[in-house]
Amino acid sequence: MADEGSPVASRFSAAGPALGYLAQVDYALLAMLGRMDDEDSFSTSIETLDDIVFHHADTDNATEKWQSKHSIDASRSLSDASADLWKTIHNWIVEPGGNGGRLVLLSTAQAGTNASRLRAGKDRDVDSALVGLERTARESKSETSKPYYDAFLALSPQERKALVERVEIIDEAATVANIGEDLARAVRKSVVARRRPALVQRLRGWWHVRVIAHLDAVARGRPDRITVAELEDQLLGIADSLRDENLPIDVLGFPEPDEEEVSDDDRIFVAQLRLVAMASGRLRRCIYDHNRAFAQRSIWQRDQLLEIGELARYDRELIEAWESLFLPLSDDPGAEITEATLRKQALERFGQLDASALTPIRRDVRAGFIARGSLHVIADRLEIGWHPSWLEHLQHRLPEVRDVSEVPAA
Numbered sequence: 001m002a003d004e005g006s007p008v009a010s011r012f013s014a015a016g017p018a019l020g021y022l023a024q025v026d027y028a029l030l031a032m033l034g035r036m037d038d039e040d041s042f043s044t045s046i047e048t049l050d051d052i053v054f055h056h057a058d059t060d061n062a063t064e065k066w067q068s069k070h071s072i073d074a075s076r077s078l079s080d081a082s083a084d085l086w087k088t089i090h091n092w093i094v095e096p097g098g099n100g101g102r103l104v105l106l107s108t109a110q111a112g113t114n115a116s117r118l119r120a121g122k123d124r125d126v127d128s129a130l131v132g133l134e135r136t137a138r139e140s141k142s143e144t145s146k147p148y149y150d151a152f153l154a155l156s157p158q159e160r161k162a163l164v165e166r167v168e169i170i171d172e173a174a175t176v177a178n179i180g181e182d183l184a185r186a187v188r189k190s191v192v193a194r195r196r197p198a199l200v201q202r203l204r205g206w207w208h209v210r211v212i213a214h215l216d217a218v219a220r221g222r223p224d225r226i227t228v229a230e231l232e233d234q235l236l237g238i239a240d241s242l243r244d245e246n247l248p249i250d251v252l253g254f255p256e257p258d259e260e261e262v263s264d265d266d267r268i269f270v271a272q273l274r275l276v277a278m279a280s281g282r283l284r285r286c287i288y289d290h291n292r293a294f295a296q297r298s299i300w301q302r303d304q305l306l307e308i309g310e311l312a313r314y315d316r317e318l319i320e321a322w323e324s325l326f327l328p329l330s331d332d333p334g335a336e337i338t339e340a341t342l343r344k345q346a347l348e349r350f351g352q353l354d355a356s357a358l359t360p361i362r363r364d365v366r367a368g369f370i371a372r373g374s375l376h377v378i379a380d381r382l383e384i385g386w387h388p389s390w391l392e393h394l395q396h397r398l399p400e401v402r403d404v405s406e407v408p409a410a
Contacts, residue, residue: 016072023070023176027106028052029207030179031066032231033186043225046211047218049095055225062101067091069107072175078105079112080136083145089133090148092163093155103166111171118169130164180204190239198303202238202248207231242305246364250299251292262287268397269380275387275394276346286376293373314361315378318371321358322384325349346386 028046031054035042041057050065069084078085088105111118114132117125137149152160174182183204184196191199210226217224241248257265262284269290273283300306326349358371378384382394382401 019072019176020068020070023108023179024051024068025208025211026176026179026183026204027066027068027173028211029204029231030182030186032226032228033183033235036228036232039228041228043227045218045225046214050091057227060225064102064104065092066104066106068173069105069109070173070176071108072177076109077112078107078109078115078169078171080114080132081140081142081145082109082112082115083142084109085115086145086148086152089163089167090151092167093151101166102168103163104168104170106170106173108173108175109171111169115169115171118164118167119171120168126161126165130161133164134160187235187239190235191242195242195305198248198305199235199238199242201303202250203235206234206238243364245362247300247305247362249296249365249367249370251296254288254292254295257284257287257291259284267380268382268394268400269376271394271397272376272379272385272387272390275385275390276343276350278347278350286372289369289373290376290380291373292369293371294377296367296370297374297377310361314359315374315383317359318375318378319384321356322353322375322378325353326384326386326388328388342388346388350386 025046028044031052032044035054042063043055043057043060045053045055049062051068052066053062054064054066055061056063067088069078069088076084084107085105092103105115114129114136117123117129117132133152137152140149142149155163180197180200183200187196187199187203190196210230214224214226238248240246262280265287270283270287273286278286297311301311326346353375354372358368358375360366361370361374375384379386380401382391382398385391385394387393
């Protein structure tokens, strides 16, 4: 894996190599998605025998070894004497890992004459490519690549041909900044077009976490493979969450508020809960429900997964559920009720509402905190309250309420 970066970048900058490593991770995902159309059982590893390695499901033997060369420099090419090309060939000569299977060089650069003859397809011409590579190795004056040329020419004619027959060039690959479009095409059979960006974003998120765990295992000398079954499970699970009847839940790992955060929280919905003397443990859970629901609603909006007016419709349904318990049954106030009694009655009604089967935003959205937390989102706008006189108590905070929906998360 290599990346020379921008011609104007500082020679001390690590940005180019970092982009190259990130691209390598995404290239592995893209390659796995491509293989899923034809193979049911295989696994991959990263930074083991090569940049990317595909393994036989049963024997764990390497069936393909890939090297990726990423650059944002549009002038780069895989010319006949390209150092990227020859260093890769040299690596495949000297590195262990068996003599069978395909050898893939994936590059953002455009292939030159010889490399282009090793692309897959009807124009592939191994014999001509071999002749050109041998000529370059004998005639090039590059001192940098001379060890690579010598290693290639040290092979017997039969060994050189056997090696070149295994090599495949994939050139003009997308840069890491643009690979999202290729990934969206790779998952096009999973969801409708407008939901592909959301699927790709979530799949890449899972993939990056999985690759970090994989690389950690490799670095510690532990055997680890990423199987196609893992990837397929994630792909199908995410696609299922993007059906019309469902929505993805992205905030399951959202941090719970600690005691200090709860005690310092002065948001309107928290003031609403304190008006009825909510117990500290329950208050903390309510804040957690609100935070997760608010974040998830914002993510759905950002990713354009909601229909026009869907949140407003859902909030109206929740307000109706609130009204069934909190609107007074009689216009006659009756006997004077103490503040303690008001709070006790409010807490009882809150408990009934909180424990009830609140309507989900969509049929298959089963995360209960969405409905519970959305009630607190509405309470934060002072549209509902738990204390009978919530507006009277919190009238001074009306200027804080904005007549807008949640701001989408960045």
